[in-house]
Every structure is written in structure tokens, then in C-alpha cells.
Amino acid sequence: MFRPLFLIASLAASAAMADVAEVVGDHILPRHQAFAQAAEDLADAAEESCDPRELAPAFQSAYDGWMGIQHIRVGPVEEEGRGLAISFWPDPKAMGERAQRDLLQGDASRLQPDSFAQQSVAARGLTGLERLLYPTQPWPSDTCPLIRATASDLARLADELRNGWADGFGPLLLSAGETGNTRFLSQAEARQLLFTQVVTGLEYIKDQRLGRPLGSFDRPRPERAEAIASGRSLRNVALSLQAIREMVAALSGDATRTLAELDRAIELAEALADPVLAGTATPQGRLKVEILQQAVDAARQEALAELGPALGVTTGFNAMDGD
Amino acid sequence: MKRRLASVLLSTALVATPALAADPAAVVSHYADMAQAEYTDSLQAARDLRAAVDRLIAEPSEETLAAARQAWLAARVPYQQTEVFRFGNPVVDDWEGRVNAWPLDEGLIDYVADGSAQNEENDLAGLNVIATPRFTLSGTDIDATRITPELISETLHEADGVEANVASGYHAIEFLLWGQDLNGTGPGAGQRPHTDFVQGEGCTGGNCDRRAAYLKAATDLLVSDLEEMVAAWSEGGEGREAVTADPQAGLLAMLTGMGSLSYGEQAGERMKLGLMLNDPEEEHDCFSDNTPNSHYYDGLGIRNVYLGTYARTDGTKLTGPSLADLVAEKDPEVDRQLRAELDASVSKLMEIKTAAEGGMAYDQMLQAGNAEGEALIMGAVDALVTQTASIERAVGVLGLSGLAVAGSDSLDNPTAVFQ
Numbered sequence: 001m002f003r004p005l006f007l008i009a010s011l012a013a014s015a016a017m018a019d020v021a022e023v024v025g026d027h028i029l030p031r032h033q034a035f036a037q038a039a040e041d042l043a044d045a046a047e048e049s050c051d052p053r054e055l056a057p058a059f060q061s062a063y064d065g066w067m068g069i070q071h072i073r074v075g076p077v078e079e080e081g082r083g084l085a086i087s088f089w090p091d092p093k094a095m096g097e098r099a100q101r102d103l104l105q106g107d108a109s110r111l112q113p114d115s116f117a118q119q120s121v122a123a124r125g126l127t128g129l130e131r132l133l134y135p136t137q138p139w140p141s142d143t144c145p146l147i148r149a150t151a152s153d154l155a156r157l158a159d160e161l162r163n164g165w166a167d168g169f170g171p172l173l174l175s176a177g178e179t180g181n182t183r184f185l186s187q188a189e190a191r192q193l194l195f196t197q198v199v200t201g202l203e204y205i206k207d208q209r210l211g212r213p214l215g216s217f218d219r220p221r222p223e224r225a226e227a228i229a230s231g232r233s234l235r236n237v238a239l240s241l242q243a244i245r246e247m248v249a250a251l252s253g254d255a256t257r258t259l260a261e262l263d264r265a266i267e268l269a270e271a272l273a274d275p276v277l278a279g280t281a282t283p284q285g286r287l288k289v290e291i292l293q294q295a296v297d298a299a300r301q302e303a304l305a306e307l308g309p310a311l312g313v314t315t316g317f318n319a320m321d322g323d
Numbered sequence: 324m325k326r327r328l329a330s331v332l333l334s335t336a337l338v339a340t341p342a343l344a345a346d347p348a349a350v351v352s353h354y355a356d357m358a359q360a361e362y363t364d365s366l367q368a369a370r371d372l373r374a375a376v377d378r379l380i381a382e383p384s385e386e387t388l389a390a391a392r393q394a395w396l397a398a399r400v401p402y403q404q405t406e407v408f409r410f411g412n413p414v415v416d417d418w419e420g421r422v423n424a425w426p427l428d429e430g431l432i433d434y435v436a437d438g439s440a441q442n443e444e445n446d447l448a449g450l451n452v453i454a455t456p457r458f459t460l461s462g463t464d465i466d467a468t469r470i471t472p473e474l475i476s477e478t479l480h481e482a483d484g485v486e487a488n489v490a491s492g493y494h495a496i497e498f499l500l501w502g503q504d505l506n507g508t509g510p511g512a513g514q515r516p517h518t519d520f521v522q523g524e525g526c527t528g529g530n531c532d533r534r535a536a537y538l539k540a541a542t543d544l545l546v547s548d549l550e551e552m553v554a555a556w557s558e559g560g561e562g563r564e565a566v567t568a569d570p571q572a573g574l575l576a577m578l579t580g581m582g583s584l585s586y587g588e589q590a591g592e593r594m595k596l597g598l599m600l601n602d603p604e605e606e607h608d609c610f611s612d613n614t615p616n617s618h619y620y621d622g623l624g625i626r627n628v629y630l631g632t633y634a635r636t637d638g639t640k641l642t643g644p645s646l647a648d649l650v651a652e653k654d655p656e657v658d659r660q661l662r663a664e665l666d667a668s669v670s671k672l673m674e675i676k677t678a679a680e681g682g683m684a685y686d687q688m689l690q691a692g693n694a695e696g697e698a699l700i701m702g703a704v705d706a707l708v709t710q711t712a713s714i715e716r717a718v719g720v721l722g723l724s725g726l727a728v729a730g731s732d733s734l735d736n737p738t739a740v741f742q
Contacts, residue, residue: 078708081599092444092487095600118691121599185716192715219461219484224444316715317582319591 019311020190022250024170028072031243032162035065039151039158046151050144052133056230059133062154063126063232067239069161071201071247073319074193076164082157084121089226090212091122097131099123104141111149113156124153127227134229192313194251195303200318201244202300209237210293213280220286225277233276238269241296248307255307261299268292345648350631351573353643355563357633358408359556361624364401364636366549372398372496373542380535383520392500396613399493401636403620407628410588411579414555414562421480422548425607427489429498431479432537434528436505445485452479452490453533470536472544491544494608499538501610508603508690510682512612575723577646581625582714585668589621590707598700603686612686615672615679618703622672625710626665646717654720661713668706675699 038061045058066086069077077083088096099120103110110116116124128150132143173193176184184190208226213233215221225233245262248255272288279285308314375394379387402423409415428448430440440449450458456468461483467474479490489495502515518527520535528534555562566573597605607614627633631645651658678699679685688696 081595084596084599090444092442093604094441094443095602120601120691122602183712188719189712189715216484221444317586317711319587 019251020173020176020187020194023194023247024165024173027243027247027250028069028165029162029170031065031068031246032158032165035062035069036155036158036162038062038065039155043148043151043155046148050147052135055133055147059126059129060230060232062158063227063230063236064239065158066126067236068243071204071240071244072197073200074197075169076161078319079164081121082161086125086154086157088122088125088127090208090224091127095120096122096128100128100131100146101140104139104143104146108145111145113149113152116149116153117156124150125157126154129154130227130230136229188313191251191311192316194247195308195311195313196316196318198244198248198251198303198307199300199315200320201240202296202303204320205237205240206293206296206300209233209240210277210289210296213277214286214289214293215280217286220280222276222278222281225280228276231275234269234272234274237292237296238266241266241269241299248303252307252310255303255310257305258299258302258307261295261302265292265295265299268295345644345652347570347574347649348567349644350646350649351566351570351577353631353645354573354577354628355556355566356643357627357631357641358405358562359553360633360635360641361401361405361408362549362552362556365398365405366546366553368394368398368401368636369542369546369549373546376496376538376542379517379520380539383517383522385517388500388515388517388520392611395493395497395500396611396616399608399613399617400620402493403617404624404627404633406621407580407584407624408562409580410583411576412562412565414565415552418548418552418555420486421476422492422545423494424481424486424489424492425494426487426604426609427494427498428485428487429495429503429610431482431488431490432495432498433534435503439503439505442485442487445483445487447482447485447488453530453537456533470533470540472540472547475537475540475544491541491548493545494610495541496538496545497608497610497613499534499541504603504606504610504612504686506603506686508601508686508693510684510687512684513610571723574646574649574721575718577628578714578718578721578723581628582711582718584621584625585707585714586711589618590704590711594618594700594704594707597689598697598704601689601691603689606685606689609686612679612684614685615676619669619672619676622669622703622707626669629661629665646721650717650720654716657713657716657720661710661717664706664710664713668703668710671699671703671706675703 038058042055042058042062045055049055070087073083077086091097100123103119103123110119122128129147132139132147132150135143172181172183173190175181176190177186184193213220213222213225215224226236227233241262245259245266248258248262269292272292274285274288277289280289304315372391372394375387375391379391381387405415406423409419428440428442428445429435430449430451431445431447432451433453434451435449442448447460452458452467452470456466458465458467460478465478467478475490475495480488482488482490498513500515501513502519504511504513506512516527518525519531520538521527521531522535523531552562554560557563566576593607597603603609606612608617629646631643631647633641635641647658647662650661675685675688678688678696683696687693688700690696
């Protein structure tokens with residue numbers, strides 16, 4: 001399963017498109033490798049023990065790994081609903097919990113790998129595991145088999161992402177503009193795709209991870225923050241910002257203003273002592289989250305103003321254009 | 324401000340180009356004509372729906388209910404083709420939530436099956452206004468003893484800042500005509516009986532007078548909302564002005580509508596998500612089982628904008644200067660590919676429609692393990708995703724940098740892009 005790094009290096013060296021090659025070789029592939037490894041470790045740990053306290057560190061590491069790549073919404077993660085199956089959030093209608101309740105009570109054969117992979121995306125992945133490892137209400141039966149099935153399914157998904165990038169989408173991006181590449185007709189198309197991930201990733205942090213709990217001044221919605229049960233709401237923001245920063249640096253070493261804005265946002269996130277963004281409910285705490293949100297938006301605007309022109313591209317359509 | 328900036332930047336591209344056979348100004352003007360015609364057809368169909376609803380309320384019977392449902396289905400045909408105008412045109416995007424918002428917590432409006440009106444983020448998901456003339460909303464006492472278009476649009480719609488509180492538009496009316504579809508991923512649509520509208524003795528579901536009043540008010544509101552949009556695209560209207568004042572910005576709005584609807588909205592939010600959840604509630608026209616048509620006419624609308632063609636409800640065909648002409652002049656290969664891809668997505672969406680007409684309801688296609696249904700839906704999803712890349716190429720070919728992505732600063736604040 002493990003893909004030697006020299007293969008990655010040779011991929012990167014093959015094209016005269018340093019920006020795209022650096023992003024793929026130095027950012028995307030190693031971070032997918034890290035996530036796949038962490039997910040495999042989590043699945044191994046779940047085989048050893050189902051005790052939530054013992055599994056928590058491996059779960060947290062796997063979630064960290066996902067935050068390293070979650071801003072990349074194209075390629076293998078778009079196929080077969082993998083992205084949704086790894087993290088299904090928000091879930092206001094509690095579809096995940098309902099589906100898990102059903103899985104815990106019904107036919108146990110659905111927990112077999114092939115069958116489990118066909119279950120609703122809402123029931124699976126990190127969001128599914130979080131509900132099992134950090135329960136906010138009692139489950140109707142022993143959760144151990146479901147924890148194991150979910151962890152193993154997550155490891156499979158992470159492995160497919162890694163391999164999909166190493167063997168498929170990575171080479172496709174790197175051969176942009178070459179004869180036979182019908183997906184990317186020019187190197188600019190490859191750059192545009194990566195640039196769009198930066199802008200969309202920042203937009204997602206601003207509108208979803210921070211915007212949802214902020215709600216409005218009159219009606220703050222702290223309960224809508226991401227990953228509250230596992231205490232990761234703010235950590236997800238900080239890690240995702242760091243990952244996006246790494247991607248920007250790989251795309252263009254000259255995007256100094258964008259990098260500076262990102263550094264500022266990262267600093268603010270790290271200094272904020274509000275792990276689940278509960279402060280959004282109070283005027284003072286809210287102000288701090290709003291300042292962070294503004295910093296994220298400033299980084300996004302700077303990326304549009306500086307990084308895009310440096311790469312000779314503008315943003316393309318993104319998967320979050322919908323309602 | 325934003326238009327001027329864009330035009331300054333783009334004027335160099337224009338100067339460098341030899342005389343064009345197809346003129347951007349003529350293309351955006353024809354686009355506005357198409358929008359006007361499509362909203363006019365939608366308005367006429369909504370008026371027909373209102374007449375059918377009036378007959379249903381005056382004389383509830385299986386026949387009048389069936390006729391009202393038929394009128395609703397007919398009204399969806401022109402309206403769905405207008406969805407492509409939504410992204411890229413703020414005048415449409417700001418208005419659209421009133422007429423076509425989805426998904427909805429229908430328990431806000433009327434009775435629902437036990438346990439089905441759940442939404443952790445919506446305290447009003449089970450309010451049932453039809454059965455509740457007085458209630459408290461965010462600390463304010465609401466008098467809903469009279470159900471009026473104003474009550475629906477100003478108080479109920481998006482109440483408590485929750486988007487799932489959809490009180491108006493096509494889907495609210497659809498729910499009142501069909502009721503909940505309780506067949507899961509099995510065949511069959513909603514089964515609301517006509518007796519839900521019978522006044523006095525024989526009334527089922529309770530509060531038939533208030534249900535009739537709600538349906539009437541929601542239908543009146545749909546008509547007046549559509550009147551507003553027809554005006555926006557008529558001579559001097561805001562939508563027409565916005566795209567014709569600066570043809571380059573207008574072309575960008577056209578392509579933005581095509582790309583955003585194809586990818587994030589249609590392929591992603593409406594089609595793939597439902598499939599991945601295997602959830603029939605994620606079906607777009609979930610009460611009526613009209614989803615295959617709704618998807619199909621969305622896709623057709625995307626192609627219409629590129630080709631500059633629209634078949635009106637009365638059968639006449641609108642044609643004129645098109646994006647296709649402009650793209651073909653600059654890069655025939657991109658034009659050829661995009662045309663082929665648009666044809667492919669329309670044909671894949673047609674396959675879903677045909678399969679549904681042949682007996683496999685859209686809910687059934689969503690069922691876990693229905694490989695044939697999954698292939699049908701994913702075939703259309705893939706085609707829509709594929710054409711998005713070519714739409715991006717068309718943007719480049721026409722020299723329209725600074726792609727306007729709905730809700731992003733590249734649209735709201737082009738200075739950020741061009742600084």
C-alpha cells in the first residue's frame with residue numbers, strides 16, 4: 001500500500017510547471033499519505049480496543065490528517081462521494097445519527113466492509129465516529145462493532161484518496177497541456193484548479209466553520225459549530241488555515257502578502273482560547289471570532305488580488321456554488 | 324463602479340479583435356429577451372395554476388385536485404428553464420429564495436407524519452401554521468388567524484433566520500397539493516386527499532378552511548413574485564439593464580449561471596448528495612415525484628443560454644445571437660466540445676426522465692443498492708461536471724477574466740481581483 005517517496009519525486013520532476021508540481025509533490029501527496037497513515041493507525045487501534053478513551057488520540061490524529069487535505073475538493077475526493085463519507089457536516093436533520101441507530105439495531109451483516117461502504121454517507125466517516133466516541137446521548141446497543149466498521153471504512157477511503165492522487169489525479173494535473181490530456185488542456189487550467197481550492201477553502205472556513213456558529217448578532221448559533229463533541233471546532237480552523245498556507249507557499253513563493261494575511265489569521269486562531277467557539281454566544285467572545293473571520297476573509301481577498309494574478313488565473317467554478 | 328472597471332479592463336481585448344460577426348451587445352440583449360420570455364411563460368403558467376387552485380378550493384374533488392396538480396407540473400416546465408439565470412444575476416439570486424427554496428421543513432406549514440418533522444436547528448420544524456392561528460416566534464406573539472400573502476412572505480418565510488422554513492413558492496404549493504411522500508425509496512408520490520380542502524363536514528386533516536386559505540395565499544404570492552421578475556427583464560428592468568449596460572459583464576453573468584448551476588448546484592447539491600445519502604427527502608420535487616422533469620428542464624435551460632434558443636410554452640421558438648456564435652468565432656474547438664457536452668448532459672438527464680416515465684421513480688433510483696438508478700444519476704452528474712470545465716474554457720476564450728462565482732468576492736468585489 002505504501003507508495004515510496006521517490007515515485008512522488010519523479011512525478012514532480014517530470015514537468016516544467018514548478019508551481020503545480022510543487023503543490024502536488026510537496027503538499028497534496030505527503031498530506032494524503034499522512035491522512036492515510038493516521039486512518040490506518042486508527043483502524044488498527046480500534047481492533048485492539050473499542051474504549052473511547054483509548055481510541056481518542058488515534059481519532060484526533062486521523063481528524064488532524066483530514067484537516068490537512070479537506071480544502072482540496074477535486075479529484076478522488078469528489079468521486080464515489082468519498083468526501084461526504086469522510087465528513088458529513090452540517091447535518092441539521094440528524095440523518096447520520098438516525099442511520100447509525102438503524103445500523104446498531106438491524107442486520108449486523110451491513111457492518112461487513114462491502115456492505116458498509118454502501119451505507120449512507122451521513123452514517124460513516126469521522127463525523128460518524130465522533131458520535132460513537134464522544135456520545136451526547138446513549139446508544140441502543142454495544143457500539144464496538146460499528147466503531148470498528150467505521151474506522152476500517154475510513155481507512156479504506158483514505159487509502160483510496162492517497163492512491164487516487166498518486167496514480168491518477170496527480171499525474172493528470174502534472175501532464176496538463178500535454179497531448180492526450182483532455183481534462184486539463186493547458187497548464188493554466190491546472191493552476192486555476194489549484195488556485196480555486198485555496199479561495200474556496202478560505203471561503204468555507206469563513207462561511208461554515210466560523211459563520212455557522214456566529215449566526216447573527218441577535219441570534220448567535222454556538223451549537224452549530226463543527227465537531228463540538230470532540231472539542232475540535234477551533235482546531236479545525238487553525239489546522240485548515242495552516243494547510244492552506246502550505247499550499248499557497250507551494251503555488252507561489254512570491255505571494256508574500258497572501259502568506260502574511262494567512263499568518264495573521266493563523267496567529268489569531270491559535271491565540272483564541274475558545275475551543276468549541278462557545279464564545280459566539282457572548283458579545284465579547286463573539287467579537288474575537290468575528291475578528292478571526294475577518295482575518296480569514298482578508299487572506300481570501302489577498303489571494304484573489306495577489307496570488308491569482310501571479311499565477312495568471314482567476315477562480316473557476318467550485319463545488320460549493322449550490323444552495 | 325464594478326461594471327466600469329470590468330469594461331476598462333476588457334476593452335483592450337475588444338480592440339485587439341477584428342470586427343465580430345456576432346456582437347456581444349446583441350448576445351446579451353437576446354439573453355435578456357430570453358429571460359423575459361421564460362419568466363413570462365412561467366407567470367402565465369402560474370396564473371393557470373392559480374385558476375386551477377381556485378377551482379379546487381371552490382369545489383374540492385378528485386378531478387379538481389388532479390387538475391391543480393397538473394397545472395403545477397406544467398408550471399415547472401418554463402420555470403425550471405429559468406434557473407440558469409439565477410447565478411450571476413443578483414436580481415434573480417436575491418429573489419429566487421421566495422419562489423423555489425428547497426429543501427423545506429414542511430411541518431412548518433401543515434400536518435406531517437409523526438416523527439418526520441425533525442430538524443435540530445429549526446424550532447419551528449413542527450409548528451403547523453395551518454393548525455395554529457396564534458404562536459410565538461423568537462419571543463414575539465404572532466397573529467396568524469388570517470393567512471395572507473403578507474403573513475407568508477413577511478413573517479413565516481425563513482422565520483427565525485432558518486432557510487428550511489420555506490413558507491412560499493413552488494415547493495410550499497407542491498406540499499399542499501400532494502402532501503408528504505411517505506413511500507420512502509419505494510414508488511409513489513404524496514397522497515393528500517382532496518377532502519383536505521373540503522369545507523365543513525367531510526374535511527380531513529383538520530382546519531380545511533385555513534389550508535385552503537394558505538394554498539390560495541401562496542399561489543397569489545407566486546404570481547406576484549413572477550410578475551416582479553418579468554418586469555425585471557422587460558425594457559428598463561433591473562435585470563436587463565445589468566446585463567446590457569456592459570455586454571462583457573453580461574456575457575460573464577451568462578456563463579456564470581451556466582457553470583454554477585451545472586456543477587455546485589445541480590450535479591452536487593441536488594443530484595449527487597441525494598444519491599450518497601440514499602435519502603428520498605433529498606429529492607428536488609419530493610412531494611410530487613416530479614424530480615426527473617425538474618432536473619431535465621434545468622439542464623435544458625443551461626444549453627438554451629449557450630445556444631440562444633428557447634421553445635416557448637405556446638410552441639414558438641426563440642432564437643438569436645448566441646454565446647455559441649461568439650465562442651465559435653474565437654475557438655471553434657472549444658465551441659464544438661462544449662456543444663457536444665451540453666448535448667450529452669441533456670441526453671443523460673433525458674434518460675432519467677425516460678426511466679421515470681417507464682416506472683422507476685426518482686426515489687427508487689436513490690435506493691441503496693439500485694445500481695441501475697445510481698448509474699442513471701451519476702451519468703448525468705458526470706456529464707454536468709464535465710461541461711463545467713468547458714464553460715470555464717469559454718470564459719477564457721472570450722477574455723472574461725474574473726469569473727463571477729455566486730456569493731464570492733470575484734463577483735461582489737472585482738477590484739479585489741483586478742487590483
